[in-house]
Amino acid sequence: MIHPDPILDATPPASPEAAPGAPAQRLFRSIEHDAEGAYGRFKSYRLGSAFQPIYSLAHHRAVGFEALLRARNDGGEPVSPLEVFACAEGEEEIIRLDRVCRAMHVDNHRRLATDEGWLFLNTDPRVVLPGARYGSFFAEMLEHYGLPARRVVVEILEGAIDDEGRLAAAVEYYRGLGCLVAVDDFGAGHSNFDRIWRLAPDIVKLDRSVIVQSTSNRHARRMLPNLVSLIHEAGSLVLAEGVETEEEALLSIDAEVDMVQGYHFARPAPATPQTMAKHPRLTELCDTFRGLAATGEERRQRALAPYRLAFDHAAASLGAGVELEVAAYRLMNQPAVKRCYLLDARGYQVAAILPAWDQDERFTPLANEDASSWFRRRYFRRALARPGQQYTSPPYLSLTGVHLCVTLSMALPLDGETLVLCCDLDWDALDPDGPATGA
Structure with missing residues (x-):
């Protein structure tokens, strides 16, 4: 239904020819x-x-x-x-x-x-x-x-x-x-x-x-x-x-x-x-963006490559019966790694290798991760859906340390149950140049 103009809907007053009240x-x-x-x-x-x-x-x-x-x-x-x-x-x-x-x-x-x-x-x-x-x-x-x-x-x-x-x-x-x-x-x-x-x-x-x-x-x-x-x-x-x-x-x-x-x-x-x-400039811009996006993605893949290799090595070692601390030794020595941990099939944290708390002290109430549950995280659900395949999450704000991170994850059969190996990486250290534009 069209209502009267909320700006112009009343009886006009007397006014000059171009005044608002004139016809x-x-x-x-x-x-x-x-x-x-x-x-x-x-x-x-x-x-x-x-x-x-x-x-x-x-x-x-x-x-x-x-x-x-x-x-x-x-x-x-x-x-x-x-x-x-x-x-x-x-x-x-x-x-x-x-x-x-x-x-x-x-x-x-x-x-x-x-x-x-x-x-x-x-x-x-x-x-x-x-x-x-x-x-x-x-x-x-x-x-x-x-x-x-x-x-x-x-x-x-x-x-x-x-x-x-x-x-x-x-x-x-x-x-x-x-x-x-x-x-x-x-x-x-x-x-x-x-x-x-x-x-x-x-x-x-x-x-x-x-x-x-x-x-x-x-x-x-x-x-x-x-x-x-x-x-x-x-x-x-x-x-x-x-x-x-x-x-x-x-x-x-x-x-x-x-x-x-x-x-x-x-x-x-x-x-x-x-x-x-x-507009030719729009076509040129899209071509430029396409190249920058490809370059940015290639840069990120190169940055992630050593972490993915070290993560696969840790997963293989865990599957062979090696303890988490030993299996993840090479992984934990990579510069952007923040933490490595195991989740059970319900998402509860059952083991972890954590660095000393080096974040803002105002967030120390978040430092204790005993019995933490990460079932809501996409990286956990995706790993469970594809056992044995490594998944890399999009960047997100980590609750542990309050920093932007990505998580590598993989579901593994260990000791008769399914566990999910996870590793959090500092995204700022991995991708200092920002989004695909490189800006």
């Missing part, structure tokens, strides 16, 4: 045109549009354009959009400026030489709550310019709106029209997953700061793929915005984001015909 058609007529395209006016500013392409990493081409405000003062000098919006006094002027911008962007978008792709439209978060007092507009705008709602992505700054009910109503309205909804600047300021789960946006735009942090902070780089995975599990596509360097682009690919946007691919351009053809 929508009157506002559309206030948009002017010249050789540069459609433009609007607000106080002493001339308002224009620029469009930045948004690229699909899978398709290697633009799948949409974000409309951005470009403004000049009465002297013809460019001014920041922030300056323009800062001069809007009171909610009526804010809503008027927001509407003029959106109508102008849609008008200019018609000049793009394509009938495909999305138009991403920002909405000023200040209009979401008071806009209901200023009359209907958005649906009439789409009808007036002949733009199908399915081709519009409405961007909302979720962290800038505290009223949960009105935010949800706005999302429901745009979705009811047939538009897609994007949460903008996620990862900056007050962003939280609770709203992502409740609002279920179609697209989540990661703030540039998330990608920048990942280039310099090893922990942020490791978390990025998991952040993207959580958003995917919530049912949203992920768009990395503000991608400006090859390193940031490669990290976005490595994290499996769906779309990218930024100066590395294309700068915003005026409302002139643009192409939806494949």
Whole structure:
């Protein structure tokens, strides 16, 4: 069911021709045109549009354009959009400026030489709550310019709106029209997953700061793929915005984001015909990533090779009746080994060779591993499922020592029962260069 526009659904007040309370058609007529395209006016500013392409990493081409405000003062000098919006006094002027911008962007978008792709439209978060007092507009705008709602992505700054009910109503309205909804600047300021789960946006735009942090902070780089995975599990596509360097682009690919946007691919351009053809830089990046991923995997396999050989030797010695301490002597002398231990068929630890506790003393309550149970760990279950085969776990945070590690494991028949030999390796020591990008 399509509800009244939560931004624009009440009886309009008396106001000038382009004011928010005037009939929508009157506002559309206030948009002017010249050789540069459609433009609007607000106080002493001339308002224009620029469009930045948004690229699909899978398709290697633009799948949409974000409309951005470009403004000049009465002297013809460019001014920041922030300056323009800062001069809007009171909610009526804010809503008027927001509407003029959106109508102008849609008008200019018609000049793009394509009938495909999305138009991403920002909405000023200040209009979401008071806009209901200023009359209907958005649906009439789409009808007036002949733009199908399915081709519009409405961007909302979720962290800038505290009223949960009105935010949800706005999302429901745009979705009811047939538009897609994007949460903008996620990862900056007050962003939280609770709203992502409740609002279920179609697209989540990661703030540039998330990608920048990942280039310099090893922990942020490791978390990025998991952040993207959580958003995917919530049912949203992920768009990395503000991608400006090859390193940031490669990290976005490595994290499996769906779309990218930024100066590395294309700068915003005026409302002139643009192409939806494949972008050669995306093809080159994917080729680069493929090579780096292969090199990174080869590097990790080389690093793991001596540990796997020593682990197989320990397993063979155990199978021949040698005690664990002797069987694992060669293995324990490898530099990245943290511990070696045996689990029974239920996952309980029955024997272990442990180094002296050398971790942060704040975690010493975790040092005593007597009768620990590791049945929930994937490396234990995988080993039981394939007796006699060595399994290498993905990196995970070890509870014993609180460090990132990988575990080698193998199920063995010993003394009439099945035991699982395990060995934890310090992942930072094995893979100091980080993810597949080598960043």
